Amino acid sequence: MALIEIKNVKKLYTSGEDTVEALRGVDISIEAGEFITIMGQSGSGKSTLLSVLGGMNHPTTGEVEMAGVKLYQLPGEKLADFRAQNLGFVFQSFHLIPYLTALENVMLPLAIVKMKSSEKIDAAKCALERVGLGGKLDRLPNQLSGGEQERVAIARAIVNNPHILLADEPTGNLDSKTSEEVMALFRELNDAGQTVVMVTHNPENGAYSDRTISLRDGMVLEQA
């Protein structure tokens, strides 16, 4: 059975009398350990798809099943718990917390986990070392370069060993050299067994993934 099953997902946004169909019946299946890039032009629905996949955006119709759990049937705050335990997010603008050091930013997902403080520190250090920032634990985000901030964001996303790593345009704010380094890092994580789903508009990023899903006007155009 696939790790992620997206079945006939539709998402409508209503604003006044206007209704926009962001997703028009999307069916996708993702296996554990896959590296998927979702590509499409602006307005194609790729970001909406990622937020639906991340348990943050209820689809209008359809189902999202992840590791055997129907996400949007989870009651109350169980969905938040599911995100905390199973998903890792890397955001386009990094979204690091400016008043926390690199180490503290990486420890953030562990703030709500019952663990010894020393274990949290060890896990965060380990994650930072994996992304090559073992020597910059105490730097604040504004003391790091764009590429380094992206790496901290990736370390934060993997610190709780999520089943799936979701990334939204992770190279959108980086120069080409740094973008290559970041993509290589995602590849490396995937090689180590991490399932990665990445939204990108950069066709070059597709080369790092196992499969590319192209979206247009809220529908899957092709999977290759």
Add this chain to the structure above:
Amino acid sequence: MQLHNISINNLKRRKAKMAFLTIGLTVGIATIVTLVTLTRSMSSDIERKMDEFGANILITPQSNGLAMNYGGISLGGVTFDQREILESDLAKIKTIKNNKNVSAVSPKVLGGITVNNHDVLLVGVHFESELKMKQWWKVFGSEPKEDHDLLLGTDAAKVLNVSPGDKLTIKGESFSVAGVLDQTGSQDDSLVFASLSKAQKMLGKEGKITLAEVAALCSGCPIGDMVTQIAEKIPDAKVSAIQQVVEGRLKALDQFKRFSYAMAGVVVFIGSLIVFVTMMGSVNERTTEIGVFRAIGFRKSHIMRIILFEAALVSLLAGFLGYAFGLGGAKLALPFMAESKNAHLILDTTVAFGSIGLALTLGLLASLYPALHASKMDPTEALRAL
């Protein structure tokens, strides 16, 4: 890393904003502490002053007579079955339950005598307690100390044509006019005061008194209770509270307290608004941050805890500072506000704990809506990127 680390780090980063919030709340709490402490200190001062300024309990003999006077004009009275109070009975006042509240007991014996062919009313008093009770008396000459000293009201001195240092002979006994009272505008102006024992002897009322005035310090006791307690101890006497004094005092204090509490209410309201606006602004500024928290799996309750913990820390700090500054303000203001120069500041643990508790409650209540607002943020909306 715990949730409170996030709160503490955020407070450290937003120093200016949090300092503004702390100062706003501190000013509010300090104002309340100053007002409450001043009110209490001034109340105590006024009470003490008013207690000192005259009697508030009157002990007279039981009688079936009706007084016949109006506006200071006496038409005599129909009195029969007049009993008298024994001077020795007054010692029983010291044995009542609220005896600590008895500030002064001033026994008096009254009787008419003829001096230099003028009929005057002789009042026998314990000069020490009388002078303590009637601090508004201004004595020209010296205060009477000896048994043969007299104190005359201003009108009595004019009629008898004497001044301090002169001699007067009453019933063949020579007395010295120690002092003359300045005009009081009361019945005291026409009286001749002598020592109690001498007056009793001259009036043939040894060991007896006509009435006694009691000054009770009533900050912690109901005057009615003391009246009952004295009446039980001296059953032959009629004990009554001078209602005008008691009620006047209570009304004045009550008005002052109400004014202070109204002022405190306004300050509390303004303080709440400052906290609310600042916390709401802080939450709105942190939209993205809260979106990240929600996206990585923080529950709504986690977000609320972060916001409310911040509010609690700031409020506690404001509570401590507000209490300290409030006391300082009260100490500075008291000499200008109180009637007497030796009024002292009342330090009360209730005010200390109350101000810190109030700051905490105020901070948390005013931050509740911003915290709820933050916890309900849609992570997708908050991040806008996803």
